[in-house]
Amino acid sequence: MKGEFIRVTSGFRNWITPDGSPGPTGEGGFAAEPGRYHLYVSYACPWANRTLIFRALKGLESAISVSVVHPLMPADSWVFGEYPGATPDQINGAKTLSEIYQIADAGFNGLVTVPVLWDKQHNTIVNNESSEIIRMLNSAFNGCAGVHTEVDFYPQHLREDINVINEVVYHNVNNGVYRAGFAATQKAYERGFDQLFAILDELEKRLASQRYLVGKQITEADWRLFVTLVRFDAVYVGHFKCNKKRVVDYPNLWAYTRELYQVSGVAQTVNMDHIKYHYYASHKIINPAGIVPKGPEIDFLLAHGRE
Helix, strand or coil: CCCCCCCCCCCCECCCECCCCCCCCCCCCCECCCCCEEEEECCCCHHHHHHHHHHHHCCCCCCEEEEECCCCCCCCCCECCCCCCCCCCCCCCCCEHHHHHHHHCCCCCCCCCCCEEEECCCCEEEECCHHHHHHHHHHCCCCCCCCCCCCCCCCHHHHHHHHHHHHHHHHHHHCHHHHHHCCCCHHHHHHHHHHHHHHHHHHHHHHHHCCCCCCCCCCHHHHHHHHHHHHHHHHHCCCCCCCCCCHHHCHHHHHHHHHHHCCCCCHHHCCHHHHHHHHHHHCCCCCCCCCCCCCCCCCCCCCCCCC
């Protein structure tokens, strides 16, 4: 009634653990076994982008297979279809992602979202909450051959600080762009807009005196912010009316975004064609004609100087 965008809570909350014991939520029975699990993702989606980044940086490409949906999303569900960079559903042969949800739960009648972490053995969804999936990818498979165990994006001694910054970034930046973009009243839009840029201003100051958001190493907090920043100038500035400043107008945030993009394996998870096509062509209530802008030109490979 206030015109606010409300994000729906994810419904599948099981956890993969090293031995299959229950995680913080859900049921047990999901042991970390290479080749057993599959990710359904969209390159367009920032939440799914998180999981692709963790899969790449932890060395899990051969352990966890991936299907990529078509960037154009009809009103009822993501779909599998021919498009450069998209794939068929190699696991279940589904035409839409809603079919995957109904295989897992025949009575499912909720919102169909990506990412989806699928168990090939039990033929069901393990989890569809990206913040939990990246935690699993970060540590659950560390006992498996070939996994980069030396990489830890959620170290014990930094967890409290990571959790604090995650909350601020999630509500005001990750979800903040959607609160502005999908607002149905002027007041709701301005509320989301003002909170978004207040936090971006704070983050700019924070990154003036430290290289990363928490401590002296890249953590989960950085990747959770990155997926919004990398889409900001191409999509959120124009499409979601988040136009007070661009990321390139923030010297520290812009250099920080370039540094993270240039981490080996990350650039391959960012598909700007899918990102722009999805947002501009799928959201008819915002962009009825579905015209996808040709610009802007953004060079994420410029030297970042964050050393």
